Amino acid sequence: MARIVMKFGGTSMAGIERIRNVAARVKREVEAGHQVAVVVSAMAGETDRLVGFCREASSLYDPQEYDVVVSAGEQITSGLLAITLQAMGVPARSWLGWQLPIHTDTAFAKARIGEIDTSALDESLAAGVVAVIPGFQGVAEGNRVTTLGRGGSDTSAVAVAAAMKAERCDIYTDVDGVYTTDPRIVPRARKLSKVTYEEMLELASVGAKVLQTRSVGLAMKEQVRVRVLSSFDDARDEDGHRGTLIVGEEEIDDMERQLITGIAHDKNEAKITLTAVPDRPGAVGSIFAPLADAGINVDMIVQNIAHSTGSTDVTFTVPSADLARSLDVLEKASGEIGYGNLVHDTRVAKISVVGVGMRSHAGVASTMFQTLGARGINILAITTSEIKVSVLIEEDYTELAVRVLHTAYGLDAEAA
Amino acid sequence: MARIVMKFGGTSMAGIERIRNVAARVKREVEAGHQVAVVVSAMAGETDRLVGFCREASSLYDPQEYDVVVSAGEQITSGLLAITLQAMGVPARSWLGWQLPIHTDTAFAKARIGEIDTSALDESLAAGVVAVIPGFQGVAEGNRVTTLGRGGSDTSAVAVAAAMKAERCDIYTDVDGVYTTDPRIVPRARKLSKVTYEEMLELASVGAKVLQTRSVGLAMKEQVRVRVLSSFDDARDEDGHRGTLIVGEEEIDDMERQLITGIAHDKNEAKITLTAVPDRPGAVGSIFAPLADAGINVDMIVQNIAHSTGSTDVTFTVPSADLARSLDVLEKASGEIGYGNLVHDTRVAKISVVGVGMRSHAGVASTMFQTLGARGINILAITTSEIKVSVLIEEDYTELAVRVLHTAYGLDAEAA
Numbered sequence: 001m002a003r004i005v006m007k008f009g010g011t012s013m014a015g016i017e018r019i020r021n022v023a024a025r026v027k028r029e030v031e032a033g034h035q036v037a038v039v040v041s042a043m044a045g046e047t048d049r050l051v052g053f054c055r056e057a058s059s060l061y062d063p064q065e066y067d068v069v070v071s072a073g074e075q076i077t078s079g080l081l082a083i084t085l086q087a088m089g090v091p092a093r094s095w096l097g098w099q100l101p102i103h104t105d106t107a108f109a110k111a112r113i114g115e116i117d118t119s120a121l122d123e124s125l126a127a128g129v130v131a132v133i134p135g136f137q138g139v140a141e142g143n144r145v146t147t148l149g150r151g152g153s154d155t156s157a158v159a160v161a162a163a164m165k166a167e168r169c170d171i172y173t174d175v176d177g178v179y180t181t182d183p184r185i186v187p188r189a190r191k192l193s194k195v196t197y198e199e200m201l202e203l204a205s206v207g208a209k210v211l212q213t214r215s216v217g218l219a220m221k222e223q224v225r226v227r228v229l230s231s232f233d234d235a236r237d238e239d240g241h242r243g244t245l246i247v248g249e250e251e252i253d254d255m256e257r258q259l260i261t262g263i264a265h266d267k268n269e270a271k272i273t274l275t276a277v278p279d280r281p282g283a284v285g286s287i288f289a290p291l292a293d294a295g296i297n298v299d300m301i302v303q304n305i306a307h308s309t310g311s312t313d314v315t316f317t318v319p320s321a322d323l324a325r326s327l328d329v330l331e332k333a334s335g336e337i338g339y340g341n342l343v344h345d346t347r348v349a350k351i352s353v354v355g356v357g358m359r360s361h362a363g364v365a366s367t368m369f370q371t372l373g374a375r376g377i378n379i380l381a382i383t384t385s386e387i388k389v390s391v392l393i394e395e396d397y398t399e400l401a402v403r404v405l406h407t408a409y410g411l412d413a414e415a416a
Numbered sequence: 417m418a419r420i421v422m423k424f425g426g427t428s429m430a431g432i433e434r435i436r437n438v439a440a441r442v443k444r445e446v447e448a449g450h451q452v453a454v455v456v457s458a459m460a461g462e463t464d465r466l467v468g469f470c471r472e473a474s475s476l477y478d479p480q481e482y483d484v485v486v487s488a489g490e491q492i493t494s495g496l497l498a499i500t501l502q503a504m505g506v507p508a509r510s511w512l513g514w515q516l517p518i519h520t521d522t523a524f525a526k527a528r529i530g531e532i533d534t535s536a537l538d539e540s541l542a543a544g545v546v547a548v549i550p551g552f553q554g555v556a557e558g559n560r561v562t563t564l565g566r567g568g569s570d571t572s573a574v575a576v577a578a579a580m581k582a583e584r585c586d587i588y589t590d591v592d593g594v595y596t597t598d599p600r601i602v603p604r605a606r607k608l609s610k611v612t613y614e615e616m617l618e619l620a621s622v623g624a625k626v627l628q629t630r631s632v633g634l635a636m637k638e639q640v641r642v643r644v645l646s647s648f649d650d651a652r653d654e655d656g657h658r659g660t661l662i663v664g665e666e667e668i669d670d671m672e673r674q675l676i677t678g679i680a681h682d683k684n685e686a687k688i689t690l691t692a693v694p695d696r697p698g699a700v701g702s703i704f705a706p707l708a709d710a711g712i713n714v715d716m717i718v719q720n721i722a723h724s725t726g727s728t729d730v731t732f733t734v735p736s737a738d739l740a741r742s743l744d745v746l747e748k749a750s751g752e753i754g755y756g757n758l759v760h761d762t763r764v765a766k767i768s769v770v771g772v773g774m775r776s777h778a779g780v781a782s783t784m785f786q787t788l789g790a791r792g793i794n795i796l797a798i799t800t801s802e803i804k805v806s807v808l809i810e811e812d813y814t815e816l817a818v819r820v821l822h823t824a825y826g827l828d829a830e831a832a
Contacts, residue, residue, distance in 0.1 A: 016472040050492065056432040057496050058503035065502075068495035068510050072488040076466065079484035080473050086481070087474035094484050098514065099559055143515055 002167040003035045003125065007135065007157035010044035011174045012231040013077045016084070022231065023084040025172070026130060030090055037121070037131040037164060039157040040081055042073025047136075047150075063108035067137075067147045071097070074134030074153070082132045092130040095121065097137035097145065102156070104138035104146045111138055111146035113155065113218075116163035125164070133160060154215035162222035169224050170243075171211060172231035177244035178203065178210055180411040181263040185399050189406065190413040192261065193241050196249045199261045202354045202388045216246065223248060249356055260355035260364065260409040263402050267395060269299060270323040271348045271380065274330070276311040276340030283337065287314060290333045296322045300350070300381040300392055311340070315381060317392060320346055348380060349398040352390040353405060365389045371408040377401055418583040419451045419541070423551065423573035426460035427590045428647040429493045432500070438647065439500040441588070442546060446506055453537070453547040453580060455573040456497055458489025463552075463566075479524035483553075483563045487513070490550030490569070498548045508546040511537065513553035513561065518572070520554035520562045527554055527562035529571065532579035541580070549576060570631035578638035585640050586659075587627060588647035593660035594619065594626055596827040597679040601815050605822065606829040608677060609657050612665045615677045618770045618804045632662065639664060665772055676771035676780065676825040679818050683811060685715060686739040687764045687796065690746070692727040692756030699753065703730060706749045712738045716766070716797040716808055727756070731797060733808060736762055764796060765814040768806040769821060781805045787824040793817055 006029065008022050022038075029036050041047075050070045054061045078094040085092035100121060104111035121131055135153025140146045148155055154171060161169035177191040178200065195203070197220035204213045210228055219226045229243025236242050245251075277283050284303065291298055296318055304313040318326045323344060330342055358364040365382075368389055372379060377400065381392040393401055406412060422445065424438050438454075445452050457463075466486045470477045494510040501508035516537060520527035537547055551569025556562045564571055570587060577585035592607065594616065599605040611619070613636035620629045626644055635642045645659025652658050661667075693699050700719065707714055717732040734742045739760060746758055774780040781798075784805055788795060793816065797808040809817055822828060 016469060019473065053432060053492070053496055054499060057435065057499040060503070061499045062502050065495040065498040065510055068498075068512070069492050072492045075491070076469070076485050076488045079481040080469055082481040082484075083470060083473040083477045086478050087476070094481060096484070096561070145512070 001033045001035065003037075003164055004029060005037050005039060005157050005161040005164070005166045005169040007039040007153060007169065007171045008041065008231055009153065009173050010041040010047070012172055013040055013042070013081075014044040016080065019077070019081055019084050022172075023081060023088055023090070025231065026085060027088055027090050030130060035125040035128075037125065037133055037160055037166070038081060039133050039135045039153060039160055040074060040077045041135050041153045042077055046073040046076070064144055067108050067145045071134070071137040071145050071147050074136050078132045078134040085130055085132070090130055091128055092132055093124065094132045094134070095124075096134060098139040098143065100133070102133075102138040102159070104140050104148070106140040106142075106144070106146070108140070108144070108146055110149040111140060113138060113148065113159045116159060118163050121164060151212035151214075154212040155218055158215045158219045158222070158224050158226065161224045162218070167225070168227055169219070170227045170229060172229060173210065174230065174232065175210060175228075176230035176233050176235060176242075177228055178246075178262075180261070181402055181406050182265070185265075185402050186406045186412075188412040190411060191237070192244050193237055194245045194247060194252050195261055196252060196356050197246060198249070198387055199354050199356055200246050202352065202385070203262050203264050211246075219246065220248075225251075257357055258355060258411075259357040259361055260353055260411065261357075262354050263405050263409070263411070264352045264354060265398050265402055266350045266352070267398065268320050269317040269348060269350050269392070270320045270344060270346045271315060271317050271392065272323075272326060272330070273313060273315045273343040273345075274337065274339040274341070275313050275343065276309070277314050278338050279310050279312050284314060286333065286337045287330070290329050291318070291326060294325060294329050296326050296329070300383045300390065302381045314339075317348070317350070317381065347395040348392050349395045349401075350390050350392055351398070351401045351405065352388050353409065354388045356387050358389070359386055367408060368405065371404050372401060375400060375404055417449045417451065419453075419580055420445060421453050421455060421573050421577040421580070421582045421585040423455040423569060423585065423587045424457065424647055425569070425589050426457040426462070428588055429456055429458070429497070430460040432496065435493070435497055435500050438497060438588075439504055439506070441647065442501060443504055443506050446546060451541040451544075453541065453549060453576055453582070454497060455549045455551045455569060455576055456490060456493045457551050457569045458493055462489040462492070480560055483524050483561045487550070487553040487561050487563050490552050494548045494550040501546055501548070506546055507544055508548055509540065510548045510550070511540075512550060514555035514559065516549070518549075518554040518575070520556050520564070522556040522558075522560070522562070524556070524560070524562055526565040527556060529554060529564065529575045532575060534579050537580060567628035567630075570628040571634055574631045574635045574638065574640050574642065577640045577642075578634070583641070584643055585635070586643045586645060588645060589626065590646065590648065591626060591644075592646035592649050592651060592658075593644055594662075594678070596677070597818055597822050598681070601681075601818050602822045602828075604828040606827060607653070608660050609653055610661045610663060610668050611677055612668060612772050613662060614665070614803055615770050615772055616662045618768065618801070619678050619680050627662075635662065636664075641667075673773055674771060674827075675773040675777055676769055676827065677773075678770050679821050679825070679827070680768045680770060681814050681818055682766045682768075683814065684736045685733040685764060685766050685808070686736045686742075686760060686762045687731060687733050687808065688739075688742060688746070689729055689731045689759040689761075690753065690755040690757070691729050691759065692725070693730050694754050695726050695728050700730060702749065702753045703746070706745050707734070707742060710741060710745050712742050712745070716799045716806065718797045730755075733764070733766070733797065763811040764808050765811045765817075766806050766808050767814070767817045767821065768804050769825065770804045772803050774805070775802055783824060784821060787820050788817055791816060791820055
């Protein structure tokens with residue numbers, strides 16, 4: 001007997017027919033002898049509907065009341081799943097955020113989970129009752145309803161799994177796992193049977209949108225074993241596993257370990273170049289200080305070799321959504337920085353090669369540069385971390401770059 | 417400065433545009449210096465949608481989980497009204513059933529309100545913050561969500577008004593008050609400016625569907641002054657009042673008092689006749705005992721004069737919805753009762769004349785019988801109470817009967 005958490009997203013909860021499918025999956029785990037807590041999202045489209053009402057009521061809505069409104073979506077699906085489970089002969093009850101309770105801070109509309117009281121839950125699980133818990137919601141000091149921000153149900157599931165010391169947190173979604181890269185770009189991308197928290201964080205933050213980044217960070221911190229799998233498809237790997245398991249590095253043995261785990265791409269960055277910045281101490285600081293003050297995340301930074309004129313070009317990237325604001329900030333600071341021209345380009349993409357194996361292998365970056373160079377793909381900027389190498393390239397080359405790198409690192413699946 | 421409760425139904429809350437209209441009404445009361453609590457229904461259609469989900473999930477749904485699902489509708493509108501009020505510069509916050517809390521018993525899906533804790537509410541109202549309270553919901557022992565049954569928001573409003581010792585409970589609806597009779601039948605029906613609790617109970621229970629019956633009973637018990645008025649129309653009476661005030665008899669002075677307050681009709685009864693019932697002690701009891709055991713409410717009863725054969729015909733009415741069940745019960749008991757035939761008729765209507773004034777006036781009933789007789793309308797059964805005389809007639813004569821009685825008791829408005 002094990003304790004497990006199962007989490008189902010909005011697509012899986014969209015209508016009673018699909019909720020029956022969810023209940024059948026839950027029933028199977030109960031019949032296998034497990035104690036099960038289920039975390040559910042609102043029906044697909046419902047949260048958008050409720051957010052739309054709030055925005056229509058006031059563009060400057062009070063986040064405390066917004067949370068009262070939007071948390072209703074998950075309240076509805078948790079009651080409905082409990083009813084459906086009971087109808088299948090599985091004892092079940094819903095536990096709303098304030099009932100458990102799931103304590104959060106008071107950052108309404110983007111709250112963070114603190115302590116989860118599991119005393120009542122433990123008792124109920126021990127009595128063989130499935131706990132149905134609405135994702136995305138909690139309760140803050142003063143007994144006010146809170147929500148965790150969009151995609152927060154993944155985080156709820158991981159937090160509940162940590163609190164109840166679950167053996168596993170299964171995240172059911174509309175894809176069947178985490179792939180070496182986007183299968184729409186590389187049809188021979190392979191599903192990974194295991195991936196480390198660190199790799200998943202890097203893959204998620206650069207565009208592989210399977211799990212909410214925050215939930216992966218929490219799983220890493222709390223050492224929760226997370227599995228991503230499809231709620232619509234029961235296909236298994238050759239080795240009999242379903243989905244992708246996200247675990248600590250120590251759980252992946254050497255045989256399984258790949259040099260490179262995956263290739264990610266991200267088209268949501270914009271490149272900014274300041275030309276003829278004076279080549280003197282403090283000049284670069286005067287560029288990034290006002291951007292930081294404005295809360296803009298600068299990602300890749302390249303400072304070109306000084307011109308003979310005693311000035312440099314500085315290039316960096318910001319999220320595309322922050323481009324207009326960034327340009328505004330830099331124009332206002334032009335006197336202080338003293339640059340020549342302000343140039344920007346949104347037609348760029350970031351390509352990242354991710355893998356914990358690269359820690360012990362030199363040559364990963366150089367393979368990347370050579371592979372791209374051989375195809376005539378120009379590298380505009382580079383950043384590296386312990387388990388990731390990212391390059392900025394022209395957007396038009398995105399798919400080509402992902403494909404050739406996927407092959408170069410030996411990630412292509414055998415042809416079927 | 418007074419404390420008032422304002423209650424808005426589903427039609428008034430259907431969409432943000434209408435919620436703005438509601439907020440504008442609330443704002444006016446706040447600007448008049450009042451402390452205001454607002455009780456809201458779910459958006460029109462929303463409760464039906466949620467109930468539909470529960471029924472689709474299971475015809476034998478758990479009422480505890482049903483309450484979790486259906487209470488979400490009012491939760492949504494209370495958050496939205498709070499946001500809308502704030503956007504108009506009116507401080508406001510929502511108080512969910514479990515937050516106040518509104519204690520109820522554990523009769524899930526049809527709970528009854530017990531104590532309402534107003535300490536937090538009092539403090540908030542005193543600070544000038546409008547309290548927005550979802551109707552229809554409460555919290556029971558064990559911290560479970562409850563609902564009060566359909567139409568329960570009227571009851572919530574009256575209960576909140578009683579608990580906070582409000583000067584008045586204004587029920588905003590889609591009609592502008594209580595009329596002497598159905599204006600669709602009698603265009604010259606008059607709006608009543610005042611009516612007593614007792615009269616309202618009789619009018620409501622016989623088909624004038626303005627207020628939920630239970631809420632009127634509670635208002636009478638708690639001596640809450642209730643006003644029914646339109647949320648769409650600001651028309652005032654000649655004397656400057658809006659809507660209809662429902663109050664204790666002592667608040668209606670002699671000048672205002674009418675002999676008859678209104679004429680109600682109800683087509684939802686069915687007539688059952690047992691012929692040739694033995695005229696011996698206990699025979700009638702053997703008819704009604706099994707019906708009572710089956711939870712069927714028998715209304716009007718007529719026992720005809722004994723035939724020379726030593727047997728009688730017994731006629732009575734039951735709610736149409738219970739007819740099939742009633743016939744079944746009586747057929748099973750036929751041996752014991754020993755009747756001749758079992759005859760039923762659903763094409764009947766109950767017409768009632770209501771008024772506290774009739775206590776001190778003889779002749780109300782005889783005016784009724786003469787008026788109907790003069791039009792050739794046959795009376796099938798009669799019941800009377802202190803403030804009501806009801807007759808059963810053939811359904812085809814319903815409108816004619818209401819019109820001639822309305823005129824006979826002097827209720828017609830002056831022609832415009």
